[in-house]
Amino acid sequence: MCGSSLTRAPGVLRCAERHSFDVARQGYVNLLSARSRPPLADSGDMATARAEFLTAGHYAPLARRLAEHVADRLPAGDGLVVDAGAGTGYYLGAVLDRLPAATGLALDASVAGLRRAARAHERIGAVGWDIWQPWPLADGSASAVLNVFAPRNPAEFARVLHPGGVLAVVTPTAAHLAELRTLVAMLEVHEGKLDQLDSSLAGEFEPAVRETLTVELSLSPDDVRRVVAMGPNAHHLDRGDQRARLAELDQLAEPVSATASFVLSFFRRAGG
Template identity: 50%
Template sequence: MLQDIVEYLVCPHCREPLGYTPDGGALRCADGHSFDIARQGYASLLPGDAHTGTGDTAAMVAARDAFLGSGHYAPIASALAAAVPGHVDCVVDLGAGTGHYLAAVLDSRPSARGIALDISKFALRRAARAHSRLGAVVCDAWRPLPLRDGSADVVLNVFAPRNGAEIRRVLRPGGTLLVVSPTPRHLEPLVRELGLLGVDDRKDERLAAALGPHLDAAGSSEHTFPLLLDHQAVRTVVGMGPSAWHTDPTALAARIDALPEPVPVTASITLSVFTRTGEPRAAHG
């Protein structure tokens, strides 16, 4: 619920703390900036000039909810929960989508509260209902996050954009960042057979460049597991990811229909761990 996490929130305009208005229908700072709370329970803390066109669409969110709700990526949720330190008070999921992974972490940490951050209001309508100790906030990962300094014990980042400087700022000293990213084997043979977007060979290099100046790498592990997907599950896993923006629907449907059913598919991700220790380093290059 939003009231569980309001103490961590700051105004995106003036960075002052936020609190509830007397009627409970909005958040407001001491400078008078006010932000309505949607009836679905989330708040939008986007500044007025923010561009929201890059968020996941309602169709993409529905596909993600269906696929994750079927348990196909349960090993990823379990790996994340196992990697979270034993006692945490606040877990932030940057690019939380429907809140699926954050809810799994909160289930494993009964004293923790969770903050789901995403630019898609369609996703956060679902995230706001994903767990009783979760609050959902619309924001832009590439702008200053509407969180106070050092508010998070853990930040999750699952198949999502990552702003190293802001992640460092909102992590407490000694805090942990957990990043899930696909390996080149992820979703084969679908990537090859359906012409989906693949993982480029420099992904690990780009991850290190984005986070290395701000956080210390503390290890990584690969998690690979088999999936057996019917055609509807194939449609949802394609529809929930970036390939949904880049494939022709008619051609894609024909390719899916031509696949055997069920389709053996490989899921393969890297779980990378970073910690906030010491001072940030200057970027090289």
């Protein structure tokens, strides 16, 4: 609203211009007004599906590998780790477990996600914000930024990371959950995503390492419904016969075998 620094008092954040933002009883602060909230923020059902799917451990290998890489690149193990599009805070919590001296900030537009992110780890602060807009963070204030299956804002990545800071981006490959496409309608992963990522970061970031991770999954009908309902596919459930196809999954006699396929890309902020 005014760009002034915020200070914390019991139950509220305030600035010198007397703007104030209440700390919700669940522990998050929403800096978004109703008019500035993005239209496609995760719903309560999406946040619940994601929490249940991730808690079941299906993507635990990804969380573990992400945390290992970030910890390796922050030898001091401290500073601020920002998760841009944090969802329920699952991946940020895993990273903080590997960095006992670091603190985390979960940025997300979904109130349902923020409620969970605020409780995902004792060192997470959760803030409601639109990732596409300039972030409510000081220049050079972060040691690392995570961006896991979320919108990317390269200009803000560069602004909030200090020189030498770490950017970790996780994207799906074209093979991600391909087996499920015979059962339900899934959005395609477009070719060229990595080229687009590298191009968007050129000049401000230096590539460090890139790794492909494949995880073999055994999914129950409920797991399949959760993985559809927790991401962008959830915004298209009313198209065609999607809901009917999801209901028919209960007729499957065996768990569904599927392959989760991710690319983990790590960059260093130029100038460090």
